[in-house]
Amino acid sequence: MARPHPYHFAYTMLPQLVWRRPAAVRRELNDPLLARELLLYIWDKAAESLPPRERVAPRGLHLSWHTVAGRATALLQLPAPQATGEAHLAAIVYEHADDPDDQSRIPDDDEPDEDDPVLADEALPRYFLLEATLGRSPDEAGTPTMLGELRGEHHRHHAPGPPAGRPDTTGRFLQALADLLGPLPTEVPYMRIVRG
Incomplete structure (x- = not known):
């Protein structure tokens, strides 16, 4: 059972x-x-209502940035899972590789405009996990994983992930994300029809 x-x-x-x-x-x-301050703050908040014996040290919590299939991706190395249902890695994938200071796509209040479903969907990053799972890794050393995605209240398992506990786990996870996401859609040129 996953630790709370x-x-x-x-x-x-x-x-x-x-x-x-x-x-x-x-x-x-x-x-x-x-980033360090924010992640440690969230880590502490996640244990706020737990008794001391159930709290886990943030040992191994680490953030790095990558480009995955043309998308800016924040990759979090999480403390080593001890049970099925915990995650090895989390990836926050921004569909637009824009400068984070560019606010042209997101309203000033940092909230997507609920009246504009396209903007709301584009503004929200995708959130993926490399989850610890039961079973055996086929023909490979390492512990079995699943590539999962959280989207609102939905939790979807896409496919088996790369075995965890190997030196190439992180690179293979990023490659699995790139394969899943595919290339960025090309921008459709703006067309204006002029009637004469």
């Missing part, structure tokens, strides 16, 4: 914050000092 502290951090607290304030969180995660 790391589970609450990776499956509830972090994704809710990322979706509630997408532009602000992206800016904070781009600054190493602010």
Whole structure:
């Protein structure tokens, strides 16, 4: 059974914050000092209501930035899972590789405009996890994983992930995300029809 502290951090607290304030969180995660402070704050908040014996040290919590299939991606190395249902890695994938200071796509209040479903969908990053799972890794050393995605209240398993506990796990996870996401759609040129 998953430990409540790391589970609450990776499956509830972090994704809710990322979706509630997408532009602000992206800016904070781009600054190493602010990112560390933010992640440790969320880690502590995730254990706030837990008894001391159920709290887990943030050992191994680490953030790095990558480009995955043309998309800016914040990759979080999480404390090592101890049970099925915990996550090894979390990836926050921004569909637009724009500068995080560019607010042209996101309203000033950091909230997507609910009246504009296209803007609301574009403004929200996607949130993926490399989840610990039961079973055996086929023909490979390492522990079995699943590539999962949280989207609102939905939790979807896409496919088996790369075995965890190997030196190439992170790279293979990022490659699995790139394969899943595919290339960025090309911009459709704006057309104006003039009738004469």
